[in-house]
Amino acid sequence: MTHSLHREGSIDSLERDFVVFIYPARGFNYKGNQPKVRHLVEIIYQNEPVNMIATALRENLYSEVSHEEVLDTIENGDETTRVYSCFKSRDNIKQLLTEFKEADEGISIMVSGLVDRVRDMAAEVGLSPHTINLSLGIQGNTKRLPPADIRQFTTMCGHGVVSPHLVRDHIRKVKTGRTSSWDASVALAKPCACGIYNPYRSKEMLDDLTPVYTVSRW
Amino acid sequence: MLIREELCVGCGKCQPYCPTAAIHFAGLVSVVDQDICYECGTCLRVGICPVDALAEHPMVYEYPRALRKFFSDPSATHKATGIQGRGTEESKTNDVTGRVKPDEAGIAIEVGRPTLGMGLHDIQKISQALARAGINEIEECNPIHSMIADPATGTLKEELLDERVLSAIIEISVPKERVPVVLQTIKEVSKEVDSVFMLDVFSTLGPNLEIQPDILQMITDAGFTWRPNAKINMGLGRAWE
Numbered sequence: 001m002t003h004s005l006h007r008e009g010s011i012d013s014l015e016r017d018f019v020v021f022i023y024p025a026r027g028f029n030y031k032g033n034q035p036k037v038r039h040l041v042e043i044i045y046q047n048e049p050v051n052m053i054a055t056a057l058r059e060n061l062y063s064e065v066s067h068e069e070v071l072d073t074i075e076n077g078d079e080t081t082r083v084y085s086c087f088k089s090r091d092n093i094k095q096l097l098t099e100f101k102e103a104d105e106g107i108s109i110m111v112s113g114l115v116d117r118v119r120d121m122a123a124e125v126g127l128s129p130h131t132i133n134l135s136l137g138i139q140g141n142t143k144r145l146p147p148a149d150i151r152q153f154t155t156m157c158g159h160g161v162v163s164p165h166l167v168r169d170h171i172r173k174v175k176t177g178r179t180s181s182w183d184a185s186v187a188l189a190k191p192c193a194c195g196i197y198n199p200y201r202s203k204e205m206l207d208d209l210t211p212v213y214t215v216s217r218w
Numbered sequence: 219m220l221i222r223e224e225l226c227v228g229c230g231k232c233q234p235y236c237p238t239a240a241i242h243f244a245g246l247v248s249v250v251d252q253d254i255c256y257e258c259g260t261c262l263r264v265g266i267c268p269v270d271a272l273a274e275h276p277m278v279y280e281y282p283r284a285l286r287k288f289f290s291d292p293s294a295t296h297k298a299t300g301i302q303g304r305g306t307e308e309s310k311t312n313d314v315t316g317r318v319k320p321d322e323a324g325i326a327i328e329v330g331r332p333t334l335g336m337g338l339h340d341i342q343k344i345s346q347a348l349a350r351a352g353i354n355e356i357e358e359c360n361p362i363h364s365m366i367a368d369p370a371t372g373t374l375k376e377e378l379l380d381e382r383v384l385s386a387i388i389e390i391s392v393p394k395e396r397v398p399v400v401l402q403t404i405k406e407v408s409k410e411v412d413s414v415f416m417l418d419v420f421s422t423l424g425p426n427l428e429i430q431p432d433i434l435q436m437i438t439d440a441g442f443t444w445r446p447n448a449k450i451n452m453g454l455g456r457a458w459e
Binding site: 004005006007011014019021023024025027028029030031058097100101104105106107108109110111112113114115116118119122123127128129130131132133134135136137138139140141142144145146151154155158159160161162163164165166168169190191193194 | 404420442448450
């Protein structure tokens, strides 16, 4: 699955949206990876993630689950755990990559974000990225898609389980004062089973969109 | 999914959570359109129903309907009958596996994304077009590979064609010189599919995150452009098994 690759939105907005994966390779470095993955997640927690899920637990950063429970589940679980996380700051990502390099745990790390920014950070940290996955965009019967301003929310969940109808529903709730743009963003993050929906970016976009939207029904 | 009528209080809270708008009112209660539902389980997973009226469809683990859940629920861990895994690790572990080498390119066609979902007949249109163009390098570890009844024609197993899923990914690895024919074939078949698909190309990098110029030229020549954001393997992995 290539679910962090196609995030839509303005360049300005994407400047504050980075996704990081910790990804052991089946048949290559699965055996005994649990303490290494745990160590990398400890580093993530120290660098202000805005969302995160370990596949062993599938509970995002805004659930009731404590960091210790997540870490213990990783360490005591099987070797298949992958970790997906999201950040809003270039400085946090740079520090994260610096600490990942020093930790040298040997697990594959993926960063999704603006190519120019990742290039700069890699050079500053002294990393040599190995492979790039480029998005050539959406093809096919594109007239069936919801509009681009709704897709910039829904594509933050790469599996596509943040519904465009739910986005419209929350725009309406924010507009009518039934919820705040932050609470709406945390609610929109909930269906995303991989924990890479960025609620900070979502809040910014809701604040921008809500005044100009008229929504009669989702 | 289904909604137990005897429990549903008709609040409608579950309806906007459905990515494919399969839940609607029927009289005073909500119901799930079983043809449209692709069994992603989102409505159940978010715990929105105040009276626990949502439940799994009784056939959700029976082949071929199980394919819907298998391809659509990101947290599904079971395997549908006869189908291997959900996808591959593709570029994410390429620094360790060396799956795509410097003189190769990986191409992924993510059918049904973003969010629309699709009937598996869309997959067949693409797999048949690839077969007609002589492109037979669909990843063996990808579940699509085991859904194909006849690799020579790209025809899928007949019993699958009425099924509907959130997304499925056709993954291909080819020598770089074959990238143009693959992209041209995809461009042509894109006019025939009912749904949408996201298209990816991945390759190894040069120093300072330099994208291979010939790959970029092939993408341009095929009439595509690439987005400014991408997914990048940072080169920190190594093998020890």
